[in-house]
Amino acid sequence: MASYLPTRLLCQINGEFSVVRPIDVHIESFDIISYTWGDPEKEDWDSGIPGVNWTLKIAKDKFNDIKRLMITDNIRYLWADCVCINQNSEADKAIELSKMFEYYKNAEKCHILLDMPVVWDPQEIVDNLKFVDHVLSHMEGSALAAGAPGLLSEQRRQLQEWKEADWAFAIPESIVRSASIDMGVLNCYSTCVNHVRSLFRNLYFTRVWTFQEMILGKNVVMWAIDRMNIARIGELNTWMGLAVDSMDKAYKLQAWIHNSRVVNNASINAVLRVIDEDTVSLNSLRIQVRGIESARTDIINGGPYWWYENTRGVSNIFSAICLVPRNCGRKADLFRGLLGIFSGLFTPEEIETQISGDDMEKMSFNFFQQLSRKTKSAWTKLAISSRERGEWDWIPVVENYSGSATTDCFAGVVNLGRLNTKGQAKSLAMTGVKGTPKKYMKIRLFQNTETTSFNFTFRGCNCGKKLTKSMWSKEVIPTYDQPRNVIKDETGKILVQCATILGSLIDPLCDLVAYRRRLLRKLGPNWATTDPSAKPSAWEDRCVSGTFWENPPRQFFRSHNMSMNYRMVDISSCESRLWNQNTAKISCEVRVNCGCTIIAPFALIFEALTVVQGSSLGDTWAMLDPDNRIILRDGLGLVQIGDIGKTFNLMAFAGDVNAHRAHASACRSMKVDKPIVPKTAWPWGRALVREEFAHGIMAQMRDYGYIETGGSGNLLISRDHVMDRYKIIGVCIDEYIQNEKGQKQVTIR
Template identity: 55%
Template sequence: MAVVLPSRLLGIVDNEFRVFDPRSKGAPVVSAFDIISHTWNDPWPKYKCGIPGVDWDLTIDPKKIDEIKKLMTQKNVLQFIWVDCLCLNQADADEKSAEIAKMYEYYRSASTCHILIDMKEVWNPQEVVDNLKFIDHIRTNIHSTSLASEANLTVNIKKRLSMWENEADWVFPLDQATVRSAAIEMGVLNCYSTCIGYVKSLFTNFYFTRVWTFEEMLLGKNITLWGIHDMKMSCIGQLGTWMDLAIDSVDKAAKLSDWIEEGRVLNTSSIDAILGKIDEDVQYLAILRRQVCGIQGARTDIINGGPRWWHDNHQGIYNVFSAVSIIPRTCYRRGDIFKGLLGVFNGLFTAEEIKTKMKGDDMESLSFEFFKQLSVKTRGAWTRLVITSGEREKWDWIPVVANPNSLLTTDCFAGVVRLGHLGKDLNGSAKATAMTGLEGAPRKYMRIVLNENNGATGDFNFVFKGCNCGKKVKVGRFFGKEPIPTNDHPIDVAGDETGRILVQCATILGSIMDPGNNVVDYRERLLNNLRPLWLTTDPSAKPKNWTKRCVSGTFWEDPEQHPDYRVHNMSMNYRMKVLCASRLDNASTSRLSCEVRVNCGCTIVAPFPLVFEAITAVYGSSLGRTTAQQGSEGRIILHDGMGLVQVGDVGKAFDLVAFGGDVDAYRTHAHSCRSTKFNRDVIPKVEFPKGRALVRDEFTHGVMDGMRDYGYVPTGDEYRQNTGSGNLLIFRKRPFGNYKIIGVCIDDKIQHKDGGSRVTIQ
């Protein structure tokens, strides 16, 4: 595309920094320009910067202006630069709307995009590349149980190993004595951990948590990173190099784990502790790899597709929404959650439409206009996999978004799905392929209420009370009964015991959320998706495969093999200090808890991420199997429960309903748990609920609703590829009427009479 000159540029003209209009008569001739991507940090009181051409007040940290000037004096940086804080009057609504509409043109026209990142430590990515290659060299040339000092290594390699062991700062997350006792080359582990730490610290930098910077990474060309520490500026390489490093780090971590284990028949506790730490890295880096793949996939789609890449690339659209929400991103103004993507979706709104339709910070209005416009322009009905709490007369399949008091992030893009095609008359109806004629009727059996708590960061409380607590259980042959105790006194769990208690909590959740299926497999899925992190005082407290090892040899190893495991008779109240690497645990959800009540009377109070990971971990769910599925083209699609409810739904209730099975199975089984004598198996007498979905609490299905027809819309593409984020539950009140979205399916498949048929959704 031809170079488009911005309305203003910052340049060094006659040895003076100046902002000017390059298109005006008498302006310096500009044949090429660079562009800057950076973060603003907290706003400052208004001030004048003193740069000619900037006649409006600024609110950006003055230090940022100095950094921009310093960048322009660096080698290989062009004389002219566009940067938002100096070339755009943020207080002028007309100008801002016009410039937002041109972001694609500006970033694609610029020769180089320079990213400025504030860092605690600046390093050279090539050194990280070389050090990872060094680890590979050691791994392929000596056995993990070999003595490096006597191995066939060059003097230089031996010196390098010694330096990492004896001179470099020790950063591997276990003490040196523990690692030394494992008889593994300490230099290898320290070098590995240092490299991984650099990669982690870059991608957890504040820059990578912002909405606008996401857009700029996708649109920029020849992206170069500059690390800034104490006003010292250093080039730290190309973004592509760091993207490759993120992927290479996953490879090195997995290979290092295999290298340590090879040749060992039995592992010592020290070996297991080391492998456990590397396994934590593997899990984190796997998420980072998906984030990187999403960004790279989007850049490829945009570069190859041009300014209108999104018009007919629905898989690319899926990928952009997944990539922007896999790590929740924030902005200072709520409205920028949507405006910050208008450069990616170039041409979605004109400058005038941005000014009128995308003004303000009302999230309901902005969300509706965004998804409506995206649907109209692509003729595809774009919506979200979410339980909405409001209705419209038209376009009702676009969810009503609440305006939360708490922090809003790009979680609002989690679970974006393509429902089908937009109706030809553009009257707000959508045409979709649905499985209709669901067998049975939706019957409620579990209620979930979202509450806000005042706990501190890391508070992880789990309270469970079985419905039989306080009642009596049969213990004798004839009339012998004993009261079932209620363990409602809160117990503070020590860090070293947290793994065991987490497994117990996950087991309870499995018996409640997914009864009738293998509870051991369930809790493994749940805890792997939750990825809990906690502090320990001993490395053996969290060994490799801790979800199995922490309860090995106990009642909880496989509780369903014990007749006395009766979840309805149990209770617990634990207080832990746990952070979770799950996407569901973030700044927006950290103060949310869920109160779960089953129709038998069992109750659970637990953190939001635990409960919704628990819902999506059930057997047969299309959600929860993996955080993000990566396709063959490098794009990603999210498969988790983040989009099921909204942050603004605090205080509202949702119900789990079932079309199949017996919703009274919980009550029946609870009765058996107290009427069956100890040491005898309690066999479920009826089938537990199946064909499950999540709906609003106000949804009802009564005896007068027999004419209703229920169905669900798979959200994959028309070729039945697994490119969707889940299935949407629909219904219509009478034959030949239009359908409405009423919920989200938990089970991937629900028994139905009719095959795929075309339906109209209002």
């Protein structure tokens, strides 16, 4: 008998349904279900089920799906939130939410119900990927299947069947045929990989509540359902294993093609580019499922209060839930949807009062304050707070916004250190930063109202001014400000040019080619082409090969004299975590103190900050620790969605903040064939702060430092005098900033 039974259970006997109370009925075991509600009915409705004396909100079709599942799998008792919780009672919801851990851990089996019109057998995919592995091991990449000594006749027949099956690879058959790569291998591989990715792109994997449910559930079985059919599609563990196995086959296939050739033609390069893109998306999926598997292990071994001491496990939960932004119907559900994982964090009464409504600032503060108090560790977010409370200021103020709620609010969660009894964080910090901070660049966030999401406008500060051509001749520098649509095949070339401009202004000391390569690979833009050659392998270099932009010499690159206005109409999305449904319509206006202005998508600008040489945000955006917990290293937490309309300043503790002005002047006065050698040091020791931050004449005694977060972005701190406590004022861009006092323990208010 289950050691802990829910308050109510949905009962099914010979197709007849009722809701029963375990205190009234002897129940040996029960199952539990995880699913997405979808759109509710327009009006609450009476189910007519005995034991349910309240109206239901869930769509009738969805509730019927749950009943079909119970009949199909002969489930006697099932816990389903739509009918086992009185959704009209806030008190009942709060009580039941506080029991989620026990419900899922004591259920005999957890059923995941997916809306899927097409059903795939995971064991068939396992076998097909194993077949691909066998072929890659027993046949050279340039060999003919008919003559491969390591293949049996049955396996040759299989390859022929795959060759004739519906084509799934992203490049037309005619091009692959000219590449002399076995088409059966490619089609089998691509069909399997597409099925795996398609499953994990199901709406189920984009919701907040389902994240906790698949982590807490035991013996998790997956079902595919549509209006006509319902079918078991295997266990969650099998599909998560397939996500990892798919990546393994992508790398092996890539090596199989590479190792069998000395020289590649254009068709082979096009095939390799598709497989290379597969490795990127499959690596992201691998990290996602590994993080979930690690969380399940942490919780199974640690029990309901596993989170009290397991700091790396807690970090993994926040990283895993925001790796792919998840949605929910109400903003309170962002936090309520984690209360099963963080069992006992809030009492039912506290859930009703502290985690309710739409006030993100209140709920976020209450959540992180309670988590910190109970773990005695200072949990906070990588964000630049807009105002102070007077106490607990190390928990940033989260701006309320009218958009849809997503788990982006958990991006950049870090542990500052020990929490003392006064609610202050005791952290190790580098102190005594040398130099005086000076601002030199502004970044303003605003809502993009253009019909296209990916626009790039740049106006160099010298546009319209006179350029020295010779001793006696000058000419006006032109301004190219008329919008130009960039269509399909030109997109790669223009993206490289835009990235080069960004590198010259945001990180002027960098190797421009290496910088833009890092930036574009982290951005991962997706766009339509008319021919595979328009997006070759290593397109970040190849698209500008043979032009001035291929390897622009820094001393001759005069970005201050340039201008452009591009609308990249065929970019549909980006692989970057900084690009999602909330950020896609946000643009940034960047103003350098020399007068140069850039307007570009949020994801492009903030990725440009994260890839600067020596960035504290790290070159790797996501990785796994030895126990497969996720470690995120990106800039998603730098600013918040509620910061639209706000301005941030980039400031520097060292170097000359007027170096851009001096360089702009030299770009005008020096002849184009003369190299420009900077006479002053470029700004370094950089940090991002709010616009209202100031270091005035009254701040001469102010002491600055920074807390190292291990790649999530170091937090800039300051105090006005030696007896004061530090406060967080910004996020460091550079990992190292010159300091005099080294590392010591500080108190953060």
